[in-house]
Amino acid sequence: MMLILDLVLIAGLVTFATLTLTARATFSSIVLFISTGLLIALAWARLGAPDIAIAEAAIGAGLTGALLLAAWRRLQPGTVDPESDAESTSGEQQGAGDAKQ
Amino acid sequence: MRSNEDNAGLPPVARLLLAIGMVAIGLVLAWALWSHSETSSSLAAAVMTELPRSGVSNPVTAVLLNFRAFDTMLELAVLLLVAVTVGGLRDPREVSAFAQVKQAASVSPLLQSLARDLVPIMMLTSGYLLWIGAKAPGGAFQAGAVLAAAAVLAHLSGRPWLSNPGDWRIRALLVLGTGAFLVSALALLLVTGTYFRYPPALAGAWILIIETAATLSIAAMLYVTFCAVVPMMPSRR
Amino acid sequence: MSTALLFGLCGIVLFVLGLYFALTTTEMLRRILAINIMGNGVFMLLIAAAYQHDVSGLPNTDPVPHALVLTGIVVAVSATALALKLVCRAHELAAEQREEGDG
CATH class of the missing domain: 1.20.5 (Single alpha-helices involved in coiled-coils or other helix-helix interfaces)
Known part of the structure; x- marks a missing residue:
């Protein structure tokens, strides 16, 4: 019974990792990576490491996800640069700001 | 290859x-x-025989904060280095834009109410994890991560805890973790003659103090790097 | 097949997958993701090695690799943050240069 659960968990991990790395859109990649992080937290719990499971759930799934999504949004073409947003506004930049939502 | x-x-x-x-x-x-x-x-047997003298009963915390405290200190130094490097990469003009996040009229009310309810709970959870780390799974790293997540949530909901990334208070928090380890090591050098050998009677309290400093430092570092990466919100809609 | 061996093999698969995509992809954000997956594979190998049963069948895990992985996770997230900051900064500087070139 445990063996089946282990195999399901491992298959899920490998599948999610492969999907993360092969997804077309970078955004889907990031979301799949966050899901992989949650599955890895489950794997830590299975392997008798609850300390690491807590840390992974908070960091791997939470903070890394927030960081990656923030960076992704910043790297979008047409994103308002912080300095240009602070100092100059034009219709084009307003449009870019709206498009981010 | x-x-x-x-x-x-x-x-x-x-x-x-x-x-x-x-x-x-x-x-x-x-x-x-x-x-x-x-x-x-396995080193499990060695850890288990030494565990009663370490001041905590969670073996992972004992390894992190007592047996391999030097590693943990250097790890906090790595975090400090990352925070300093990220600060050095900051565009100097970003500071002015940073303060404008405060207005944040664009944040959805759902996110605002979620953050209002969740942030205090996350802070409580962080304190609990820090305290329980001596006996059960938990400890400085988990507590620091949860605290940083609370800070990130507050930031995203338009109430950043930090209005200026060059604030001296945040800098003090960043060095607090490494500093606490260093001060404790030097104090122990004077008292016991070795860097990281805690007297067993005081070890529990000693570890808790260092862990608290490490928690605050880890949270500050994670939050500062998040602030450096997050795009500035458009201040006008 | 013991649990430790299974998860160890899973860690190796994750490591190799991450390494391959880190070397072949051209998009920076994806490369950072691949390196993170590589790191997770290494962590899984360590934790699987720490997972052992004693003679009575009770789990008898080794806390030293756990502590190593715990610090490793925090260092990995800070390295990721640094890499993301570098990528963002390079992107901004390239955009500024393009603007100067245009104008």
């Missing part, structure tokens, strides 16, 4: 060779794992 320097748009042949190389590496690693799967090299 040889072509990993200039791989902008690898030709299919190179990709195929690379894939074959990867499979070979995987097989070698799997063989190594297989052939060593019977040999046992």
Whole structure:
């Protein structure tokens, strides 16, 4: 019974990792990576490491996800640069700001 | 493996060779794992015999904060280095934009109410994890991560805890973790003659103090790097 | 097949997958993701090695690799943050240069 659960968990991990790395859109990649992080937290719990499971759930799934999504949004073409947003506004930049939502 | 320097748009042949190389590496690693799967090299027994003298009953915390405290100190130094580097990479003009996040009229009310309810709970959870780390799974790293997540949530909901990334208070928090380890090591050098040998009677309280400092430092560092990466919100809609 | 061996093999698969995509992809954000997956594979190998049963069948895990992986996770997230910051900064500087070139 445990063996089946282990195999399901491992298959899920490998599948999610492969999907993360092969997804077309970078955004889907990031979301799949966050899901992989949650599955890895489950794997830590299975392997008798609850300390690491807590840390992974908070960091791997939470903070890394927030960081990656923030960076992704910043790297979008047409994103308002912080300095240009602070100092100059034009219709084009307003449009870019709206498009981010 | 040889072509990993200039791989902008690898030709299919190179990709195929690379894939074959990867499979070979995987097989070698799997063989190594297989052939060593019977040999046992566990330090669990050593940790368990020393555990009563460490001041805490959670073996992972004992390893992190007592047996291998030097590692943990250097790890906090790595975090400090990252925070300093990220600060050095900041565009000087960003500071002015930073304060404008405060207005944040664009944040959805749902996120605002979620943050209002969740942030205090997350702070409580962080304190609990820090306290329980002595006996059960938990500790400085988990508490710091949860605290940083609370800060990130507050930031995203338009109420940043930090209005200026160069604030002296945040800098003090960043060095607090490494500083606490260093001060404790030097104080112990004076008292007991070695850097990281805590007197068993005081070890519990000593570890809790250092862990608190480490928690605040880890949270500050994670939050500062998040602030450096997060795009500035458009201040006007 | 013991649990430790299974998860160890899973760690190796994750490591190799991450390495392959880190070397072949050209997009920076994806490369950072691949390196993170590689790191997770290494962590899984370590934790699987720490997972052992004593003679009575009770789990008898080794806390030293756990502590190593715990610090490793925090260092990995800070390295990721640094890499993301570098990528963002390079992107901004390239955009500024393009603007100067245009104007």
